[in-house]
Amino acid sequence: MLFLESIKMAFRAIWSNKIRSFLTMLGVIIGVSSVISMMAMGQGVKQGITDEVTAIGSNLLTVVSGKISADGSGQGMAGMAGVSSVTWQDRKAIEKNIDGISNVAGLMMVQGSLDYEDKKTMPTLVGGEADLEFLNLYNIKTGRFLDNEDVEDKNYNIVIGSTIAKELFGEGSASVSEEATADKKDEEALGKKVIINGEEFEILGVMETESMSAVGMDANSMVVIPISIAREMYDTDQLTRILLQVEDKDNIDNVKQQVYDLMLKRHKDNEDFSILTQEDMLSMMDSILSLITALLTGIASISLLVGGIGIMNIMLVSVTERTREIGVRKAIGATNSNILMQFLIEAAIISLMGGGIGIGLAWVGGLLVSRFTPISPEITLFAVGLAFGISVFVGVVFGVAPAIKASRKDPIEALRYE
Amino acid sequence: MALIELKDLSKIYKMGDLEVTALKEADLDINSGDFLAIMGPSGSGKTTLMNLIGLLDRPTRGSYKLKDEEVAELSQKERAKVRNQEIGFVFQVFNLLPRLTALGNVILPLTYNKEIPTREGIDRAKSILDKVGLSERIKHKPNQLSGGERQRVAIARALVCEPSIILADEPTGNLDTKSGLEIMNILEKLNKGGKTIVVVTHEEEIAEYAKRHIKLKDGKIV
Ligand SMILES: Nc1ncnc2c1ncn2[C@@H]1O[C@H](COP(=O)(O)OP(=O)(O)OP(=O)(O)O)[C@@H](O)[C@H]1O
Numbered sequence: 001m002l003f004l005e006s007i008k009m010a011f012r013a014i015w016s017n018k019i020r021s022f023l024t025m026l027g028v029i030i031g032v033s034s035v036i037s038m039m040a041m042g043q044g045v046k047q048g049i050t051d052e053v054t055a056i057g058s059n060l061l062t063v064v065s066g067k068i069s070a071d072g073s074g075q076g077m078a079g080m081a082g083v084s085s086v087t088w089q090d091r092k093a094i095e096k097n098i099d100g101i102s103n104v105a106g107l108m109m110v111q112g113s114l115d116y117e118d119k120k121t122m123p124t125l126v127g128g129e130a131d132l133e134f135l136n137l138y139n140i141k142t143g144r145f146l147d148n149e150d151v152e153d154k155n156y157n158i159v160i161g162s163t164i165a166k167e168l169f170g171e172g173s174a175s176v177s178e179e180a181t182a183d184k185k186d187e188e189a190l191g192k193k194v195i196i197n198g199e200e201f202e203i204l205g206v207m208e209t210e211s212m213s214a215v216g217m218d219a220n221s222m223v224v225i226p227i228s229i230a231r232e233m234y235d236t237d238q239l240t241r242i243l244l245q246v247e248d249k250d251n252i253d254n255v256k257q258q259v260y261d262l263m264l265k266r267h268k269d270n271e272d273f274s275i276l277t278q279e280d281m282l283s284m285m286d287s288i289l290s291l292i293t294a295l296l297t298g299i300a301s302i303s304l305l306v307g308g309i310g311i312m313n314i315m316l317v318s319v320t321e322r323t324r325e326i327g328v329r330k331a332i333g334a335t336n337s338n339i340l341m342q343f344l345i346e347a348a349i350i351s352l353m354g355g356g357i358g359i360g361l362a363w364v365g366g367l368l369v370s371r372f373t374p375i376s377p378e379i380t381l382f383a384v385g386l387a388f389g390i391s392v393f394v395g396v397v398f399g400v401a402p403a404i405k406a407s408r409k410d411p412i413e414a415l416r417y418e
Numbered sequence: 419m420a421l422i423e424l425k426d427l428s429k430i431y432k433m434g435d436l437e438v439t440a441l442k443e444a445d446l447d448i449n450s451g452d453f454l455a456i457m458g459p460s461g462s463g464k465t466t467l468m469n470l471i472g473l474l475d476r477p478t479r480g481s482y483k484l485k486d487e488e489v490a491e492l493s494q495k496e497r498a499k500v501r502n503q504e505i506g507f508v509f510q511v512f513n514l515l516p517r518l519t520a521l522g523n524v525i526l527p528l529t530y531n532k533e534i535p536t537r538e539g540i541d542r543a544k545s546i547l548d549k550v551g552l553s554e555r556i557k558h559k560p561n562q563l564s565g566g567e568r569q570r571v572a573i574a575r576a577l578v579c580e581p582s583i584i585l586a587d588e589p590t591g592n593l594d595t596k597s598g599l600e601i602m603n604i605l606e607k608l609n610k611g612g613k614t615i616v617v618v619t620h621e622e623e624i625a626e627y628a629k630r631h632i633k634l635k636d637g638k639i640v
């Protein structure tokens with residue numbers, strides 16, 4: 001009876017000060033929704049990557065520069081920026097010396113811009129070769145991928161991602177349905193001449209991927225030029241990575257060891273490279289993502305702290321305002337703990353309502369994010385439970401001081417309060 | 419056996435080095451069914467005495483027996499229980515909660531009473547409101563009621579837990595003569611029905627309702 005009555009009283013008090021109550025909740029709303037959003041995004045990205053890696057298959061080996069351990073520590077992905085220790089010659093040696101490989105491809109990420117008529121774009125420019133096609137990193141939508149001839153003869157041919165295609169050829173034919181339009185501009189792209197670093201290239205095909213590639217590049221915004229041309233243009237043999245596909249999945253450890261031995265010999269016993277399986281990539285991404293998620297969640301929880309302080313502030317004001325009420329309640333038989341509970345419950349309910357709204361907000365935000373980005377945030381039951389738990393906790397922790405203040409008021413003083 | 423027995427009851431307020439003796443060695447017996455008026459000049463200690471009888475305050479010295487039980491040293495929690503079950507307060511300034519309706523205010527003490535079932539309490543609250551002539555006003559908020567009506571709600575609130583004593587500190591102080599007399603009529607009726615009533619007042623006219631009178635002067639019963 002008393003507990004239920006306290007809840008009713010709390011709602012009455014909250015309702016009688018609607019705007020103030022809402023503003024008080026706002027801190028918790030923002031806090032909870034950002035914590036939940038961060039967790040949901042992290043979870044969503046993680047799930048996306050896991051799905052993709054699974055789709056690519058577990059028979060892919062990636063050779064990159066720098067010593068990377070599976071937990072993501074070490075020199076980091078040195079190949080992405082600065083000097084890479086992995087070279088074209090390494091790639092050739094692997095092809096020549098290692099058995100049990102079905103495909104091998106070097107990949108060189110370079111800087112450059114692309115011009116088409118009066119349009120200019122900055123794609124992820126990649127020097128690649130024919131075997132990339134077999135690695136399942138993307139699908140060819142129209143046209144074809146680079147073949148061995150393009151690479152060997154240094155044909156000025158390129159393959160572009162669907163995002164780039166949309167960017168360059170997206171305008172016009174608005175009356176057709178969206179899908180038809182998309183197909184149409186892909187078609188339109190074929191055979192078109194574009195300028196990259198002053199050289200003219202012809203578009204051979206358009207490719208796309210569902211989402212971010214596990215190898216850390218979005219193929220949709222990628223432009224692939226023959227690696228032979230890239231080597232000349234940029235005057236380098238450094239590769240961002242070498243990708244190889246093992247014929248027999250069960251043989252992957254053996255192949256990995258062979259590649260390792262070969263590379264170590266070639267690099268004169270200096271282990272300045274890493275050979276990663278998809279599983280390694282996955283656990284690496286996973287630990288990096290977990291760290292980022294934890295960090296962002298931590299930052300987001302600071303707003304929860306601020307929300308809690310807001311509750312404390314308003315509850316202190318409320319206790320002072322309601323001094324006479326406290327006096328009356330004590331005169332008619334309320335004990336100190338009755339008063340304590342009343343204010344504590346009020347603080348907890350404010351916080352809990354804030355938490356509820358916050359979860360709703362995060363949910364709506366998640367829908368928007370999955371609608372407009374490749375990430376699909378996942379709000380887990382755990383996260384919801386955690387959010388409610390945290391809200392009650394915040395309410396109680398920051399409500400305690402005001403509630404104690406209320407409960408300790410001397411009834412006579414309180415009744416005399418103007 | 420008296421309902422209330424005060425012996426050598428003193429209350430001293432300390433303000434820094436200064437000591438104010440608000441009540442000095444008061445001896446007083448109040449029997450069940452009494453209607454007592456406490457009179458005296460301003461500052462003589464009337465409210466202090468009422469607060470002690472009502473267990474809102476603790477005496478500095480002395481003994482207070484309520485129904486033959488020593489209550490001067492009770493804990494905060496026990497005192498709250500006695501206030502809820504044995505004592506009904508009526509204040510000069512009504513002290514109703516503005517957010518609650520008349521009925522809401524009257525049933526408020528039931529929130530803190532474990533003995534009376536809610537349903538029964540609400541029925542009783544309605545019948546008491548009816549008795550004080552407010553059956554048409556139970557949904558009104560205090561600010562929609564006249565002073566006299568507010569004080570009648572306060573009396574109903576004081577009665578809802580069926581206390582043995584009603585303590586009214588200048589209950590007519592904020593009312594015009596007519597409403598004041600109405601309130602006194604209600605209290606007189608309650609006394610006839612067996613309730614023990616203690617009223618603090620300045621006015622002779624009000625004090626005449628009481629069966630017994632005491633006077634305070636400088637904290638002493640004279
Ligand atoms: N909390 C307090 N601290 C210090 N002194 C107090 C306190 N409460 C009352 N007093 C003093 O005790 C004395 C008695 O006060 P009390 O309120 O009992 O008088 P009263 O007879 O009710 O007066 P009135 O008729 O004006 O209501 C006064 O001198 C008052 O100043």
Ligand SMILES: [Mg+2]
Nearest residue numbers: 464465466587
């Ligand atoms: Mg007084």
